[in-house]
Amino acid sequence: MAPRxxxxxxxxxxxxxxxxxxxxxxxxxxxxxxKPLASTAVNQNxxxxxxxxxxxxxxxxxxxxxxxxxxxTPLWVFKVYARLTSSEGTIKTGEYSLDKTQTAxxxxxxxxxxxxxxxxxxxxxxxTFTMWRESFKSxxxxxxxxxxxxxxxxxxxxxxxGVHPEGQFFPDTYTYQKGDTDISILIRAHQRMRDVxxxxxxxxxxxxxxxxxxxxxxxxxxxxxxxxxEPDRMRVAAVFVNRLKKxxxxxxxxxxxYGIDDFDGNLRRKDLRIKxxxxxxxxPGLPPTPICNPGLSSIKAALQPITSNNYYFVARGDGxxxxxxxLAQHNRAVTRFQKSGKIKDYRSTPSQ
Numbered sequence: 461m462a463p464r465x466x467x468x469x470x471x472x473x474x475x476x477x478x479x480x481x482x483x484x485x486x487x488x489x490x491x492x493x494x495k496p497l498a499s500t501a502v503n504q505n506x507x508x509x510x511x512x513x514x515x516x517x518x519x520x521x522x523x524x525x526x527x528x529x530x531x532x533t534p535l536w537v538f539k540v541y542a543r544l545t546s547s548e549g550t551i552k553t554g555e556y557s558l559d560k561t562q563t564a565x566x567x568x569x570x571x572x573x574x575x576x577x578x579x580x581x582x583x584x585x586x587x588t589f590t591m592w593r594e595s596f597k598s599x600x601x602x603x604x605x606x607x608x609x610x611x612x613x614x615x616x617x618x619x620x621x622g623v624h625p626e627g628q629f630f631p632d633t634y635t636y637q638k639g640d641t642d643i644s645i646l647i648r649a650h651q652r653m654r655d656v657x658x659x660x661x662x663x664x665x666x667x668x669x670x671x672x673x674x675x676x677x678x679x680x681x682x683x684x685x686x687x688x689x690e691p692d693r694m695r696v697a698a699v700f701v702n703r704l705k706k707x708x709x710x711x712x713x714x715x716x717x718y719g720i721d722d723f724d725g726n727l728r729r730k731d732l733r734i735k736x737x738x739x740x741x742x743x744p745g746l747p748p749t750p751i752c753n754p755g756l757s758s759i760k761a762a763l764q765p766i767t768s769n770n771y772y773f774v775a776r777g778d779g780x781x782x783x784x785x786x787l788a789q790h791n792r793a794v795t796r797f798q799k800s801g802k803i804k805d806y807r808s809t810p811s812q
Contacts, residue, residue, distance in 0.1 A: 492533045492537045493541055493563065494563045497532070497564075497567065498531070509555045510555070515553075526538060538568075549572035550572065552576070555576055555639075578637055581595065582632075583595065583633075585753070587753055588626065601639070602642050603640065605641045609643075611624070611625045614643070614646070618647065626751065626753070627752065628650055628753070629646060634649065663764070667767070669701055675746055677750050677759070679746060680754040680759040681750035681751045683696050683697055683761050684755060684758040685752055689779045691780075692781050695766060697764075699768075699771060700712075702771050706771070711740055711741045712740050713727055716734075716736075738751065771784070772784040774793045
């Protein structure tokens with residue numbers, strides 16, 4: 461019996477030894493993997509981020525994190541942990557935020573989950589496409605591809621050969637990642653505008669005077685420029701729809717301004733007599749293209765105007781408009797709100 465007891469004691473001692481070793485190893489791994497990211501390396505990284513390049517292997521990413529001093533964990537420990545947790549996912553390309561509250565474990569989890577840094581670029585309602593082009597320049601982390609395209613070659617790329625780009629992009633706030641291209645945002649914005657216009661076109665009212673959605677988009681762009689006061693949008697739309705039905709000239713200043721190269725901000729009476737494709741004091745009907753990128757409210761207003769007998773409106777100077785049914789009423793409103801000096805910037809509206 462004694463030899464048997466001795467053998468049992470040896471096995472127990474061996475198991476105990478393995479248990480102690482396993483406990484020490486577990487504790488060591490826990491400590492190493494849960495260290496905060498190296499503060500010195502994070503502070504020295506001016507971008508506060510780490511880039512996982514497209515096609516980079518897991519080993520390369522882990523090695524880079526350790527070699528750059530971002531992760532203060534022995535590389536072999538980091539690799540063993542990554543292998544043991546491989547079922548949690550693969551690494552994702554992108555830019556990842558770094559801060560001193562993270563550990564090797566949480567950073568690797570973020571890279572596997574694809575929790576990349578996202579940034580935003582905003583395009584307000586009423587901006588022209590030229591303004592969109594200029595706006596991209598202030599976002600250095602976007603890869604610039606747009607400069608290599610003319611307006612029409614860009615539209616060809618979007619599958620809209622021959623279409624003018626004005627009005628073809630939906631104003632909104634768009635997210636992007638480091639390395640995304642300006643054109644990738646335009647592709648999304650263009651598709652969004654097409655989707656919105658298709659949806660709103662299908663719900664147009666019986667007041668519709670447009671041959672196609674593009675004509676509705678043109679009027680929406682004029683409404684966008686004529687008023688920012690939400691309650692007036694459908695009333696402004698009604699005025700223009702009534703004029704189109706009567707084949708009256710639209711006579712709206714924003715279209716005239718759009719047709720003037722290098723407009724200096726001061727619209728003069730003589731400008732209203734200059735013949736351009738956008739001078740609606742001279743040309744009948746709608747101008748050939750939109751004059752800006754309108755938002756949803758203006759698109760809805762163009763396709764769902766209220767019913768009214770108004771053919772005229774004039775800005776009151778406080779953001780709202782005064783509407784009139786007759787020219788006599790309108791002339792009195794012009795005298796009251798414009799000639800009285802209440803409006804600092806000359807802004808004409810339909811007057812005949």
